[in-house]
Structure formats: C-alpha cells, structure tokens
Amino acid sequence: MSISEVDILKINDKIAPLIGMKAWGVSLGIGSFVTIEFGKALPSDKVTGRQHGEWHLWIYCSAWRLETEKEVIVGSEDERSILEDAIQQLNGTLLNSVTITRPAFDTIFEFDGLNKIRVFPLSFHDDCEYWMLYTPDGNVLTVGPGTSWRIEKSSKQKDEPN
Amino acid sequence: MYLNNFSFSFQKTASSPYINRFLSADTIVPGAANPQALNRYSYTLNNPLRYTDPTGHMAVSDTNEAGCSGGGPACIIEMYGGYCDDDGMADSLRSYVRRHKDYNPATDTDLSIEDQATVSIAMFQVAADDAYHAPQTNIWDILKSVLPSAELIVFSGMIIDGLPKINMSPDEWSGGRPSNNYAQNRQFKGAVSEIESQLGRKLNQDEIRQIHDSLHHLEDPGFWDIVKEGLNLFGK
Numbered sequence: 001m002s003i004s005e006v007d008i009l010k011i012n013d014k015i016a017p018l019i020g021m022k023a024w025g026v027s028l029g030i031g032s033f034v035t036i037e038f039g040k041a042l043p044s045d046k047v048t049g050r051q052h053g054e055w056h057l058w059i060y061c062s063a064w065r066l067e068t069e070k071e072v073i074v075g076s077e078d079e080r081s082i083l084e085d086a087i088q089q090l091n092g093t094l095l096n097s098v099t100i101t102r103p104a105f106d107t108i109f110e111f112d113g114l115n116k117i118r119v120f121p122l123s124f125h126d127d128c129e130y131w132m133l134y135t136p137d138g139n140v141l142t143v144g145p146g147t148s149w150r151i152e153k154s155s156k157q158k159d160e161p162n
Numbered sequence: 163m164y165l166n167n168f169s170f171s172f173q174k175t176a177s178s179p180y181i182n183r184f185l186s187a188d189t190i191v192p193g194a195a196n197p198q199a200l201n202r203y204s205y206t207l208n209n210p211l212r213y214t215d216p217t218g219h220m221a222v223s224d225t226n227e228a229g230c231s232g233g234g235p236a237c238i239i240e241m242y243g244g245y246c247d248d249d250g251m252a253d254s255l256r257s258y259v260r261r262h263k264d265y266n267p268a269t270d271t272d273l274s275i276e277d278q279a280t281v282s283i284a285m286f287q288v289a290a291d292d293a294y295h296a297p298q299t300n301i302w303d304i305l306k307s308v309l310p311s312a313e314l315i316v317f318s319g320m321i322i323d324g325l326p327k328i329n330m331s332p333d334e335w336s337g338g339r340p341s342n343n344y345a346q347n348r349q350f351k352g353a354v355s356e357i358e359s360q361l362g363r364k365l366n367q368d369e370i371r372q373i374h375d376s377l378h379h380l381e382d383p384g385f386w387d388i389v390k391e392g393l394n395l396f397g398k
C-alpha cells in the first residue's frame with residue numbers, strides 16, 4: 001500500500017485554513033515532541049492548566065530539523081536545551097506553507113523568516129503516529145504510521161463506532 | 163550504568179574463522195550497556211559481514227547506514243550497532259518489547275541466536291521493572307515467560323548469573339529519560355499503551371494530549387512516571 005496523490009490532496013484540504021496563521025505557544029514536550037499552537041487561544045484545561053490554540057500541531061514520532069534555505073539550525077536528536085531555545089524563534093511567525101511529499105509523508109512546515117521544520121518519519125512498520133493536528137471542529141488529523149492517515153473526533157473513544 | 167564488572171571485550175584474542183567468536187575474553191568494555199557486549203566471546207556484535215573490529219575493542223560499521231526501515235529488533239540492533247550506541251540500542255529494544263507484548267525473539271528469523279538472547283535480556287529487564295512496580299508479581303514466572311527457548315535460557319543464564327554484580331536498580335533500566343530523544347518519544351507511546359492496558363480501554367486523542375500536557379511539571383519523566391500520571395488522570 002502506498003500514499004496516493006489523493007491522500008495528499010485530502011490532507012492539504014484539511015490543513016489549508018492553517019496557512020497564514022501565527023504560531024504561538026511553541027513548546028518542546030517529551031523527547032523531541034514539538035507542539036505549536038495556532039488561532040485563538042482556548043480556555044485553559046481545568047486539569048492540566050495548559051492552554052491550547054484552536055489549532056494544535058503535535059510533531060510526534062518523527063525526526064525533524066529546523067532549518068533555513070542555507071543552514072540547519074537544530075535537529076531533533078540535538079541536546080534538548082539546544083532544541084528548546086531554537087524552536088522559540090518560531091513564536092510569532094506566520095505559517096507560509098505546508099508541503100507533504102510521498103512516499104513517506106515527509107512534511108515541511110515553512111514559516112516567515114525562511115524557517116522550516118522538516119519532519120521525516122524514521123519507522124515505517126511501527127504503530128507510532130508521525131504528527132497530529134487538532135482542529136477547531138473537534139477533530140484531529142493524524143498522519144502515520146506507515147501510509148495511514150485519518151481524521152476523527154479527538155474525544156472519540158477508539159472502540160466507539162464512527 | 164555500572165556493568166563494568168560483568169562486561170568483557172576482546173583485545174588481542176584469537177578468533178576462529180569458522181565461528182567468528184573469540185576464544186578468550188577481552189579486557190576492556192566497548193559498550194557497557196549493550197547486552198550484546200555481555201557476550202564476551204562475540205566478535206563485532208555478531209555481524210562480521212557488516213562490522214569490523216580494527217582496534218579489538220569496538221565494532222565499526224563500514225557501511226555507515228543512517229537508519230533502517232524494518233523497525234524490529236534486528237533493525238534496532240543493526241542500526242544502533244552501526245553507531246556503537248549501546249545505550250540507545252538497549253533503550254530501543256526495551257521500548258520495542260514493551261510495545262509488542264506478544265513478540266517472541268525465539269521465532270524471529272531475522273535474529274541470530276545471540277541477538278535473540280540480547281532481546282530476551284531487554285525483555286527480562288522490562289519484566290523485572292514491571293515486577294519491581296508490582297511486587298505481587300513473581301519475577302521467576304516472568305523470567306520463564308520471556309525466555310522462550312532452552313537455548314536462550316542457557317545463553318542468557320550466563321548473563322543473568324552476573325546480574326547480582328551489577329549495581330543497577332530496575333528503575334535505572336527504564337525510569338528516567340532514555341538516552342535519545344526519539345527513544346523517549348516511543349517510551350511515551352509505550353506508556354500510553356500500558357495505561358490503556360491497565361484501564362482496559364483505549365484513550366482518545368484528547369486524553370493522550372492531556373497526559374502529555376500534565377507531564378510538563380516533571381523534569382525527567384520515565385516510563386512509570388508517565389503511566390502513573392495517566393492513571394491519576396483517568397485511572398481506577
């Protein structure tokens with residue numbers, strides 16, 4: 001099974017409203033997880049106290065690099081202290097484009113100031129998702145693992161019918 | 163980790179061209195945390211076609227592979243062996259076996275018998291860690307379950323016999339942050355699976371995000387820190 005152009009188009013459709021939005025709340029999570037908020041701030045979670053945007057990007061089980069046209073700024077296996085500092089330069093910048101390519105859902109999130117996060121999966125026969133985008137309609141777009149992708153209610157229990 | 167009392171490499175030893183194993187034990191420790199390095203008679207991580215050992219102390223990949231697409235233990239051993247990253251190999255193997263509860267190294271045809279034992283040791287460490295956090299579990303029952311063949315029992319017995327010499331608690335095997343960022347990502351995924359297993363249901367994406375958000379107050383969350391946090395949030 002391979003990723004088709006139709007898959008890419010459908011994912012692009014889902015992402016399209018994100019283009020031109022300002023990144024905020026950029027954060028390094030566990031390991032090399034990166035989360036980026038877009039859109040209006042939602043009320044803080046009552047349990048965790050965390051505040052998310054209407055759109056919440058979570059780079060999950062993928063390697064990534066923050067780079068410009070000319071140089072690599074950091075890679076996801078660099079020291080976390082270096083990563084934490086480097087990704088902050090995305091705060092306040094506009095997302096200019098998202099480019100997804102076959103055959104492995106490599107994804108480039110390009111921001112103002114020529115910064116890009118280039119996301120590239122490392123494992124293809126595993127159960128770990130590559131990246132996720134929580135959207136204002138209560139859905140989450142999940143890309144990976146392998147050639148799979150899906151859109152589902154973020155609050156949906158996995159064993160519930162669609 | 164403190165495996166020095168137990169590990170050997172193989173400087174200036176004689177090697178049989180037929181079995182590619184060293185006939186006498188080595189004198190220094192090439193990679194203390196790599197269970198494969200515990201086999202004091204193995205040469206170049208048991209992959210002489212891929213690695214060489216010019217110094218007598220460390221296996222070196224001459225293909226310089228950047229990664230592999232298989233994702234299983236054979237891939238992990240090959241990839242981390244290529245980088246001589248023993249901690250990364252051990253962490254990744256433990257992460258893999260945590261997430262693949264039904265995996266049986268004895269039936270994995272991609273592994274040599276020594277590699278099967280390497281994975282079994284990772285399984286043993288995970289099982290011991292689980293037992294450490296659930297004291298009612300009989301560790302010897304777990305041990306029997308993770309050593310599926312007589313050959314592996316014999317081989318791993320060499321290593322398990324040495325465990326009392328190791329100054330390392332089960333928490334150090336899987337608590338705290340793995341040695342690379344990607345391994346910690348996968349540890350989080352494995353911990354989510356463990357939470358789901360204990361809850362008897364799948365978590366939804368909002369809940370998984372909540373667990374991740376709630377870990378921000380922890381400086382260095384390990385596998386069981388994540389599990390505990392998840393159970394606190396949604397648990398019994």
